[in-house]
Amino acid sequence: MRARLSGGHFRMINEKLYTCSGDQALNYFKEDTSLFNVYHAGYQEQMAHWPEQPVNIIIKWLKNHSPSLIVADFGCGDARLARNVKNKVFSFDLVANDPSVIACDMSNTPLDSLSIDVAVFCLSLMGTNFSNYLQEAHRVLKPCGWLLIAEVKSRFDPKSGGADPDRFSKAVCELGFMSVSKDISNKMFILLYFKKKV
Numbered sequence: 001m002r003a004r005l006s007g008g009h010f011r012m013i014n015e016k017l018y019t020c021s022g023d024q025a026l027n028y029f030k031e032d033t034s035l036f037n038v039y040h041a042g043y044q045e046q047m048a049h050w051p052e053q054p055v056n057i058i059i060k061w062l063k064n065h066s067p068s069l070i071v072a073d074f075g076c077g078d079a080r081l082a083r084n085v086k087n088k089v090f091s092f093d094l095v096a097n098d099p100s101v102i103a104c105d106m107s108n109t110p111l112d113s114l115s116i117d118v119a120v121f122c123l124s125l126m127g128t129n130f131s132n133y134l135q136e137a138h139r140v141l142k143p144c145g146w147l148l149i150a151e152v153k154s155r156f157d158p159k160s161g162g163a164d165p166d167r168f169s170k171a172v173c174e175l176g177f178m179s180v181s182k183d184i185s186n187k188m189f190i191l192l193y194f195k196k197k198v
C-alpha cells in the first residue's frame with residue numbers, strides 16, 4: 001500500500017516536472033524540499049527495473065576518454081556521475097542533497113562561458129523550456145565540446161505521441177551543434193552524441 005502510494009506521488013511529481021518550466025520547478029521544490037526526496041526515491045525504484053542505466057553508459061564513455069575533460073552534469077540527481085569518474089565534474093540540480101551539487105535551474109548555471117568539455121543531460125531534459133538548457137550547455141561548452149543526451153525511448157516514439165528523433169536532432173543542431181552519433185540499442189533509452197560547432 002505504502003509503495004503504491006509513493007509510486008503515485010512519484011508519477012505526479014514527474015508529470016509536474018515535464019509540464020512546467022525550470023524556474024517553476026525550482027520554486028516547486030524550494031517550497032517543499034521533501035518532494036525532491038519523494039521524487040528521487042521513486043526514480044531509484046523505477047531505475048532498479050531497467051536492465052541498464054544510461055548514467056552507467058555515460059560513465060563508461062567518460063572512462064574511455066581523457067580524465068582531463070571538464071564535465072557539467074545537468075540534472076545530476078544524486079551525482080552518481082561525479083562520484084564514479086576521475087574528471088572534474090560540476091553537478092547541477094534543482095535541490096542539492098549532496099554538498100558537491102550546485103542547486104540551480106540549469107537554464108542559468110554559474111559556469112563561465114567556454115569552460116566545459118562535456119555537457120551531460122541524462123534523463124534530465126524535463127522542463128517545457130528544455131531548449132533553454134541546451135542553449136546554456138552551448139554557452140558553457142568550448143568549441144568542439146561534447147553534448148551527450150540520454151532520453152527515455154518512449155519520448156522518441158512518434159507512434160505514441162513522442163518526438164521524431166531526427167527532428168529532435170535537427171533542432172539540437174540548429175542551436176549550434178553537429179550530430180556525431182546515436183545509440184538506439186538500449187531498450188529503455190536512446191543516447192545522442194553531439195559536438196558544439198566551432
Ligand code: SAH
Nearest residue numbers: 022055075076077093094105106122124126
Ligand atoms: N541524471 C541523473 C538524474 C536523472 S532524474 C541520473 O541519470 O541518474 C532528472 C533530474 O533532472 C532530477 O533530479 C531533476 O530534479 C533534474 N532537473 C529537471 N529539471 C531541472 C532544471 N531545470 N534544473 C536543474 N535540474 C533539473
